[in-house]
Amino acid sequence: MRKKIIAGNWKMNATKDEAVTIVNGLIANYSDFGLSENKIVVVASPFPYIHYCASMFAKFPNLVAAAQNCSEFEKGAYTGEVSAEIIASLYVEYVIIGHSERRQYFKETDEQLLLKINQAQNHNLIPIFCVGETLETRDNNKHFEFVKEQLENAIFKVNENDIKNCVIAYEPIWAIGTGVTASPAQAQEMHAFIREQVSAKFNGETAKEMSILYGGSVNAANAAELFTCADIDGALVGGASLKVDDFSTIIKAMK
């Protein structure tokens, strides 16, 4: 059965004390979340806290830690990088790959993203692979073509077996951190398109099982409506994941 996933992406936010407050808050609210094997919460903190998050969540099934990035290299003299192997050794289960901020500010290329996906999967981390178009691309009505290319250039190069252990997040760049959310209809349309592409490239069963998350200004007020869409299996939440009450509301909005 396809998993519902609410993922928080703290980005480069939260001091240690703030991180502790968020983690304790989520644990305090845990029993209200209604988590199960099929509805999980993923928290992608900055690297210095991932071990802390993973340890704190260890007693809470289906509340799991994630990394926001991993190196495309296996190991060695790459100062400042963090490998998938290191991340996996900290009991972290997921890693965000190809976030638009990594593509834009750190110039990550499709080739690098594929290497990162391979690294993640070699170490049993589940990639949350992000795609999404700019406003200009959407205005030019090229958004489907653009997202298809992002899929084909990286995540679609894994094999039939490995694609089963991937999550895709659709995050239109114009909706990230802007307060402008894609309408449920816009999001649903793209999610259905992505699922169709997975089906065409791999097979219908894999497409049916794949979790496809929406990201971009998801908040406590708009989550419930987005989650009514047939092909939206959860959210990748930035700003609102730093506020325990708002993030908890979003988690509970996923039925």
Ligand code: PGA
């Ligand atoms: P946002 O970020 O919720 O703050 O728009 C989403 C994301 O970039 O993952």
